Amino acid sequence: MSTGLGTRPSATTYDVEKLVGMAWQGQIRVPHFQRGLRWGREDVIRLFDSIIKGYPIGSLLLWVRPAAAQRITFGALRINAPRLDHSLWVVDGQQRVTSLANALHEDAARDPRFALAYDLREEKLAPLPAIATPHVIPLPTLFDLRRVLTWFAQNPEVADLQDRAFHLTAIIRQYPVPAYHVEQEDAEVLQDIFDRMNNYGKRLSRAEIFSALNAGPEGTTPLTLGEIAEHIDEDLSFGRIDNDTVLYAILARRGHDVQREIRLEFDDENRRGVSDFPGEDRDAAFRAGEEALREAVTFLRQDAGVPHVTLLPFRYLLVVLARLFGHFPDPDPANRRLLRRWFWRAALVGPEIFRGSTTGAVRALCAKIHPGDLTGSVQNLLEAVDRPAPPLPELRRFKTNEAAAKITLCSWWELDACDPTSGDPAHIRDLAECLIDRPTPADAVRYIVPSRQVAVEQRLWAANRVLVPVVRYESGKEIGHHLLHSPLGEEDVFAPFGSRGYANGWRTILRSHLVTPEMVELLRRGEIEDFLKARQEAILRHLDSFLHRMCEWDFEDTPPLAELLMEDLPGEEPALSDEDSYGPA
Known part of the structure; x- marks a missing residue:
């Protein structure tokens, strides 16, 4: 004392x-x-x-x-x-x-x-x-x-x-x-x-406690949780992952129970059998944890279509992925596809199937991943979320801090949403710059029509929002007037589509936001309610298509063919030739 x-x-x-x-x-x-x-x-x-x-x-x-x-x-x-x-x-x-x-x-x-x-x-x-x-x-x-x-x-x-x-x-x-x-x-x-x-x-926070307990002697400069988050953000432009998620990823790689006592994490004598990597010290665990997180983020970006941490429906899914990639850093293409299928199914069903607890979900899912058995681990993950296809996310309540909106935004991102003022497709760096230090993707989402002009029952609809991650726009400002004007500077903004001034590029801009020329005409006539209904239907159709491609509900969760060993059993009759298979004439 x-x-x-x-x-x-x-x-x-x-x-x-x-x-x-x-x-x-x-x-x-x-x-x-x-x-x-x-x-x-x-x-x-x-x-x-x-x-x-x-x-x-x-x-x-x-x-x-x-x-x-x-x-x-x-x-x-x-x-x-x-x-x-x-x-x-x-x-x-x-x-x-x-x-x-x-x-x-x-x-x-x-x-x-x-x-x-x-x-x-x-x-x-x-x-x-x-x-x-x-x-x-x-x-x-x-x-x-x-x-x-x-x-x-x-x-x-x-x-x-x-x-x-x-x-x-x-x-x-x-x-x-x-x-x-x-x-x-x-x-x-x-x-x-x-x-x-x-x-x-x-x-x-748990991360702060863990960092204080494992700070090392004065004068040393070991890798920290915050530096891991910074490295991944700097290298991959994924946004800054919070320190608690980084800690859970490090813990998950070393052992499936991420809620275990952390005060003796690197004391093998007292924690025998707890870690999948016995003898690993703090610095080695941090370095390996960073690599696992890096591989998990790369998978989310390249395979799953999640461009930024603020668009991640549930952060505990990143922890589960870090455990898997920590043990299997280079899964084969077939298992990567099955893993993508698992990720989006898990995102849709949410933690509710694990008694509604993200803590329970991450513990249950991490326990499905067994070192040395990639295919079995992926199959276990798929079985854990084996449910009938749930209904589409609710788009009449579009809140950027909720999973439904984040899932929807991921489906919009794959459309290469264009800047309406220039026609340039959004780049990942635009998204990263727009969302610096932001806990949600709100700053990258703009109104088409000012909310005060929208009927109360439609104000929270996804139909009135677009993904435009351009820093020069002020957060929350509507951009509907940009959709009514050609980026080529055409003065006659009411000219019919296909006429002089509306190049194919302008149609591409509209398509990238799930807007049709007919919808624009509704906006020009001030028929906002009909515009929002038409666009809401277009968003639902695209979201349904996106999730069917990602979740592949109609496919069998068959392991990779390389895992299905087919051998002749002792005493098995030889296979019939084409002629023999017809039987006697």
Whole structure:
């Protein structure tokens, strides 16, 4: 039990310029018992918005103690930190300090959470644009007065905004951040303080507990759950998988009971027979777990047609796939097809068949996967969801946080939904960029007709939504008027289809959103109710076709032919020739 602090904390204040400078020089470290970085881009934007508005952002608690020379990871930054006798270790305030140090350093812009700029005309923070815009200045540039001067010398057309930029530079650099210094040799005391400051009144997630218990000795930099999620997102543009799902995937690969006690996970002496990989240490398990997740995500993308984590109907299905790919990293094509069939059937029947519990579902399904028997495992999974084909998902209630909407969106994605303003098909990078830090795909889904113009009973219908993952659209804005105009700039937007200005490309755009020329004519005449009814029927037809192709309800779940060994039995009569088979004349 900790004995408390020997001396009272001392109070001080750092301005942002001093604070981030110390972070960049390696004078600020993060203790190994700290949680990983949890903030997303919107959190970082709110932090800087508070600073610009002069709002308080809270105080820091810094642990004064020595630090060894090492290469440290600080958000998206890699820093060669020197040996110090009096380093500052962040006990409380990690998210804020890391966000400040990264968003104000140009090297961190490769991480979209920190790639931020300030729109001097709109007077608001925004994601860093892909193409340099004179009145949108990157935060690292805004933070450095000399770079601000260079920016305006290169962009004289926005000279009227120069004073505003100078003012913002001073505000950010001079913003005061209060901090408490604690000098204490006993790490347990600081962990006790951390626990009291962060956990009273709310439970730590299982991933956070697991990470703290398996953090390793101070000074080491083992692979973390958050880094696994970052690697997969960076490499596959699948979106950031939450840390709890990453943990469950690692646990599922090692043993089917993902709810087992995690405090002794790597203690083989006390956990004999629990792991499928005895003797595997923490680092090896994390590396192998990442590879299993990577293969599972690749399968979802390439085979199952799930382009992004926010379109995954149930995340526990990813955990089950990680267990299977952890044991069988390269299934044969026939078993991959059967696995796709299982995935979509499981997505449709949901966890209800496992007493309505996702916990029960993941445990039951993971138990069906037996090391060394790929075909048997896939057959077991199929048997677990062997039910009559369920009804189609309900499309009169389209909520992007619900499985029915996510299944529907996957069916739309396979149509190569086009941007109505350009005709360009959506790319996976568009979807990933549009949905950064988003828990649901809502930001990629747009209204065709403003909801206020739709009858109450039709407002939640899928028929009034389209999948258009283009960042420049504002979330929730309707795009119906784009469907009424040719992307080729035709002035006569009421010209009949097939006439001058409506090329085949425009028809392709409409088809990619399950819209017909006849439906567009209904919109032009203001017959919104009839338009929505017609499109709802088209969506249902396409969804039915998509699910029949993915689920293959009418097919036998036959194992691959290579698994069906056919041998002549002893004493078996030889097969008849074609002539003999007819019998006597």
